[in-house]
Amino acid sequence: MVTEAQHVTVTVARMAHGGEGIAQLDDGRVVFIAGTIPGDTVEARITKSKKRWARAELVEVRTPSEMRVAHTCPAAAAGAGCCDFSHIAPEAQLGLKTEILRGQMRALAQTANAEELPIEAVSLPPSTHWRTRVRLGVDDHGRAGVRKARSAEVVTSATCTQPVVGLMDSLPSFSPGSEVVAVMDSTGARHIVQTTRAMRGKRVEYIDTVVEGSGEVTQRIEAGYGSSTFQFPATAFWQAHTAAPNAYARVIEQWGKGTYKSDVAWDLYGGVGAFVPAIHAATGGASVISVDYSPAATSRTQPALDGIDVRVVAERVERGVDKLEAPGLVVLDPPRTGAGAQVVAAIAAKAPERVIHIGCDPATFARDVAAWREGGYEVKRLGLIDAFPNTHHFETIAVLEPR
Numbered sequence: 001m002v003t004e005a006q007h008v009t010v011t012v013a014r015m016a017h018g019g020e021g022i023a024q025l026d027d028g029r030v031v032f033i034a035g036t037i038p039g040d041t042v043e044a045r046i047t048k049s050k051k052r053w054a055r056a057e058l059v060e061v062r063t064p065s066e067m068r069v070a071h072t073c074p075a076a077a078a079g080a081g082c083c084d085f086s087h088i089a090p091e092a093q094l095g096l097k098t099e100i101l102r103g104q105m106r107a108l109a110q111t112a113n114a115e116e117l118p119i120e121a122v123s124l125p126p127s128t129h130w131r132t133r134v135r136l137g138v139d140d141h142g143r144a145g146v147r148k149a150r151s152a153e154v155v156t157s158a159t160c161t162q163p164v165v166g167l168m169d170s171l172p173s174f175s176p177g178s179e180v181v182a183v184m185d186s187t188g189a190r191h192i193v194q195t196t197r198a199m200r201g202k203r204v205e206y207i208d209t210v211v212e213g214s215g216e217v218t219q220r221i222e223a224g225y226g227s228s229t230f231q232f233p234a235t236a237f238w239q240a241h242t243a244a245p246n247a248y249a250r251v252i253e254q255w256g257k258g259t260y261k262s263d264v265a266w267d268l269y270g271g272v273g274a275f276v277p278a279i280h281a282a283t284g285g286a287s288v289i290s291v292d293y294s295p296a297a298t299s300r301t302q303p304a305l306d307g308i309d310v311r312v313v314a315e316r317v318e319r320g321v322d323k324l325e326a327p328g329l330v331v332l333d334p335p336r337t338g339a340g341a342q343v344v345a346a347i348a349a350k351a352p353e354r355v356i357h358i359g360c361d362p363a364t365f366a367r368d369v370a371a372w373r374e375g376g377y378e379v380k381r382l383g384l385i386d387a388f389p390n391t392h393h394f395e396t397i398a399v400l401e402p403r
Helices: 090-108 244-255 276-282 317-323 341-348 362-374
Strands: 007-011 021-024 030-033 041-049 053-063 119-123 133-138 144-147 179-184 190-197 206-212 216-223 226-233 264-268 287-291 310-313 329-332 354-359 377-386 395-402
Touching: 007 021, 007 030, 007 053, 030 041, 090 119, 090 362, 090 377, 216 244, 216 276, 244 276, 244 354, 244 377, 244 395, 264 276, 276 287, 276 329, 287 317, 317 341, 341 362, 354 362, 362 377, 362 395
Parallel strands: 030 053, 119 377, 264 287, 264 329, 287 310, 329 354
Antiparallel strands: 007 041, 021 030, 041 053, 133 144, 133 179, 179 190, 190 206, 216 226, 354 395, 377 395
């Protein structure tokens, strides 16, 4: 059996969820190697050896895959964890992500037709300079930058190609060890907020200081129903890709369109209510209940929701679902950890006529789909939106209906 610190030469066969390449060792076990892609023949050093699998670090690419290109992101080339797919040809990335999703559906979703189910996959342009908000680390000299992969160390010697033009220009010095949120909103205004750990004895753990801009961002969504404007703190959640909010709103409006018996719809993990206008349009004017626990997202009235019958519930989804009126359409966009079997079961118990489930992690998404199957629901439509070009991340969207 291959042991730790031993060097091996292997050929990578496929991609794993998380962006590592998968190869097979001579002893039959699989080995996961970051920085590799299917078709690469590489030398790697074993860093972890388990009974059924191993993990290794890349030493040298002996024979490169046809998909391999020179790093398009200088920061990633310097070891940053930002663009971990920037060594993969852009035209190959969507196909790799589609196969990763299919593999997770096969392994975790308990979906009998995982191989036959069409995946509607699309990449959002642009593939560089697409990120409107970044979270940066600050080094001991007060310089902000992206962090190294699997490390707290900050890369300041090279720039990442994700941020939109102007977002990272002429950043000031910050308090060493702090974190920085930089946002470019829909009006072109830049907002910079520094987060520092509070001194002992304070009633809060962290202190946010607005360094540039007002700290209150304005974001617009354009979809089939028209235009909607949202205003919220720069530190609140919003989709990172400049084209993502419009794309998701259009999908919800189109995939959710129908006639429902219930005149109530749910927007779960709703944040500032970005999807509420699309849900309202898709259902022909249903009352929308938007649930989210974040005070930054739910503590103010949004201009975009004027004229819509919407009720905002400031509570965690897992605590609030049982109290809500039965819906026709449910849209949920849980965090990376997924909704979980308990939440899915609680939603299914309310017997919605259609569910649009959005997931930013294919493994937790697939587990949630398995929970939907337990609750009597089946995937009717499956989509993949590559809203994170040159990274291993992507969004998955499914329409589920009762069997």
